[in-house]
Amino acid sequence: MKKNSYKSILLAVLLLGMMATVAIAQDGDKKDLMLSTSYFNSNNQTQYLVAHTKCKIDGKFLPIPAIEVSFYITNDSAESHLLGKAVTNDKGEAPLMIPASAQSEWVKSAKQTFVVVSKANKVFDQTKASTDVVKAKLKIDTTADKKINVMVLELKDTGWTPVKGVDLKVAIKRMGGDLNVGETQTYTTDSTGSISADFKRDSLPGDLNGNLTLIAKVEDNDTYGNLTVEELVPWGAKMEYVSRFDRRTLFARRGHSPIWLELLAYSIIGVVWIILVYLVGQIRKIKTLGIE
Amino acid sequence: MKDSAIQKITEDLLPQKFGKQGKIWVAFLSVLCIIGFIAYCRQLSKGLVVTGMRDYVSWGIYISNFVFFVAISLVGSLITAVLRLTNAEWSTPLTRIAEIIAVSAITFASLIIIVDMGRPDRFYNLFIHGRLQSPIIWDVIVITTYFFISLLLLYFPLLPDLQILLRFKERTNKRLYWLYGFLGSFWKDTPQQIKISRRAVNILSITIIPVAFSIHTVTSWLFATTYRPGWDSTNFGAYFISGAFLVGAGAVIVAMYVFRSHYNLERYITYSHFDKMGKILVMLALLYLYFNVNEFLVPAFKMKKSEEDHLMGLFTGEFAPVFWFAICTAMIIPILILVNRKGRRPLPAFIAGLLVVVGSWFKRYLIVTPTLLHPFLPMHDVPESYKHYFPTWEEWAIAIGSLAGAMLIITIFARIFPIIPIHETITETEQHEKE
Structure with missing residues (x-):
């Protein structure tokens, strides 16, 4: 019985030690980057790839910006098959147009594989993903x-x-x-x-x-x-563009205020300043009376 | 009326040379103005970056100061026009004090706007590119008009006093004597001149009331026509005007006390004046308090999500100390002081007036700044420091310098011209004796 209890304590200590080691190791480890790529063909002309980067942070999948990714055609990530490089934006996306130089490889088969490789940094290890496309x-x-x-x-x-x-x-x-x-x-x-x-x-x-x-x-x-x-x-209604640029509105440019506003404002200003000019005239009159 | 009595009034009310205290006061104000000017020179050479204003708060204490000056200038119309038109003769000794406060305040209101623009040449752009639809242009027009009316209202009643001043050549220096002669040597006190002058003053008294109301209503519209928490209010015109009357009346009480005690004018600015002005101040404080309740209680009751940050910032948040300080000093404490008869004696009334003026300055700051920190659409990617505002020393120096400048104008005016109308005082005393 006593021997068993010693064993249990020893086992518990060992387990705790292992857990602590794993926890410390996890703290020091780099995070897992989720990398994927999508193929786009627009109007049967423009073809491009988009790499997506995500990571689970605090229980949520968040896009990871500023990750440099390299795109390759075929399953081989050799430099000769490099299509180009891009950096992910705030949405964790990095688009790359498939260059004309890839044509020789592109025409070889009806199916095509694209590989995307993210560059390692302080937080994430190098990650690789691929997508297969049937033309x-x-x-x-x-x-x-x-x-x-x-x-x-x-x-x-x-x-x-x-x-x-x-x-x-x-x-x-x-x-x-x-x-x-x-x-x-x-x-x-x-x-x-x-x-x-x-x-x-x-x-x-x-x-x-x-x-x-x-x-x-x-x-x-x-x-x-x-x-x-x-x-x-040609199935829509024709849009008739009506320029408001020269119309007299409250939001128009200088000299194009509504007539009612101009009349109102200038009448008020006019009346007040006529009174003031009249009063200045009265000072002149007082002066003339004093000099006489 | 006996000649000796007239002589006594004239002697009492003639402008006096600065004594030791006066010189120290002028020197003190001049130093503040110079420091403000140095700070402005720094702002001119380095740009508005020397201020604490950034993308969020683009109107800081300069615009708060502008609103304060515009508010205080409204006192000219209150004392001179409203009380004159209602035949409140007791206000005669206060009219010139009120008018010079109005002129000096409106002068610095104009200047502080140019300071806020950064480069002064932008003021010229306001005229060549200004749009009639913009409340800013209305403000420029109405401030210019109000300044001109206030000057005329100061000048017309001064004419008879200038003639009196010219009689005391031995008590003045050459330059001042020339100035009096230039401004009023033609006044001969003839019945025709008196008639014209009285009519002019009456016309001005009537004209200044709508213009004074316009100046502050338009200033309130600078804010209220903008869709922002705290400014989006239909109450703003009345709210601003009631506040302006309050601070103006407070400033007059302060000036009354200072001139009374410094120039020994106890016979002319009496307890009765403080009592009446005290009652007016209580009424105005209650009115402004009523508008404040409207302005804050209704939005607080609804507490719209978009306005919550702004309102809570004022009530319990970052701006709460300033908010409650302003409410207490500008309204509640002055009411408590002045509602009591003893509180309307000169010294307590002076303290109440001073509290109103100080509290009102902070009230203007609260109208301008917290709203700018809480836009409906917060900006993205701005440094954290942009989301807070505290004025730099340059802003404080310029703002304080402008306040000192306004007081310097009043001080120098009182040195050159009689701060209480001599001729009107004599005429009214004569009339009272006849009655």
Whole structure:
């Protein structure tokens, strides 16, 4: 019994010691950086990558700025495959356009792997992440009766093939964000790789010619990444720009105050200063009377 | 009225040379002005960076001082115009004191604005780029007008006294004698001249009231037309005017006591004057207290989230000591002193007046600064120091220098001209004897 209790005490001391060691070690350790990368293809022309950095601090995932990251094409992070370097911003994002120099590597296969490596610093160790992308594109068509057809095509050995079951959004680009063309939030492509949407936003203000920008987008797709395609359509209401620059308003520039304000202000000023000038005249009169 | 009595009044009220105390007082004020000027030169050479004003607080004690000066200048219209038009003859000995306070205060109100602009040439831009829609332009126009009216109101009643001064050539020096001659040698006291002068003073008394109300209402609109916690109020015009009348009346009581005791004017500025001015001050303090209750109780009852920081900062936070000091010294303590008959004797009334003036200065500071520290949309990425404001020595020196400058003008005026109207006092005494 006594022997067992000694063992228990010894075990407890050992455990405590180990825990303390681990705790101290953890304090001294660097934090874990969560690194990921996303592929973007805009209008089937502009392709770029964005690296995201996050870390769990006080129980919350927070973006980590000022982390230098290197982007590589293919699974190999050799210098020859380096696309470029970028530094994360306040949102923990570091974008990088895929340079033309990567073309030879890009055309080799229908699938592509991108690797992103963060540079080690005092707080974080070097971290590596990768993303695999199957080359795909969106095709958008519109008809005169305001129907929108979008097709998702994937690159295969023989050429571009329609893809079934891809979720995408069809919207109109606005200043504060995208506005869905109708009630449906998300469309899924059918066996022909297409979706069909109706434009139901009549009288939506467009540009000077009534043009709106339609946008179809695939977001965060595990296979294809982020794809967008845009098209200009004359379905909006024409915006008539009315210049207020020369109008008489309370917020106008000098010399363009409202007439009522000018009348009021100048009348008051005029009346008061006429009285004052009259009184100065009275001083003159007093003077003349005194000299006589 | 006997010649000897007239002679006595004239002798009593003629301007007196500075004694030892007077010289020390002038020297003291001059030193403060010089220090203020040196600080201003530093500000001119190094820029507004020498002040404590940054992105948050862009209106510091300069603008507080400006509002204070504008407020105190309103006393000219109270004493000279309102009491004159209501036939309150007892106020005659106080009219010139009130008017010179108004002129000196409005002079320094204009100057302190130029100081606040940083580069003085910006004042010129106000005229070439100013917009009629802006309350700042209204303020410039109305201050200029008020200054001019106050000067005229000072000058017209001075004309008969200038003639009296010219009779005492032996008691003055050459330069002053020339000045009296230049300003009033043409006054012959003819019935026509008297008639014109009286009519002019009446016209000025009527004109100055709306202009005086405008000057302080427009100054309040500089704040109230801005959407900020503490300024976004429809009460501001009346709130400012009641406060201005209060501080102006307080300043007159202080000046009354100082002139009375220093120039031995007990016969002319009597207990009755202190009693009446004391009652006026109590009424004005109660009125201002009423507006303060309106100004703070209603927002505090609602306690909108966006205004909470500002209000709590005043009631219990960073500005609470100054806030309660201002409320107590500018209103509550003077009311408690003056509501009592004994409290309306010269010395206690002087103390109450002084408290009102000091408390009112801090009240102006509280109107300007805490609001600027609590904008609806806080700024991002500003240094922590920008979120607090404490004036630098340059700001204190300039502000104190400007206050000293205003007092110097009053002091020098009292040295050159009779601070109590001689001619009016004689005329009124004669009338009383006839009655």
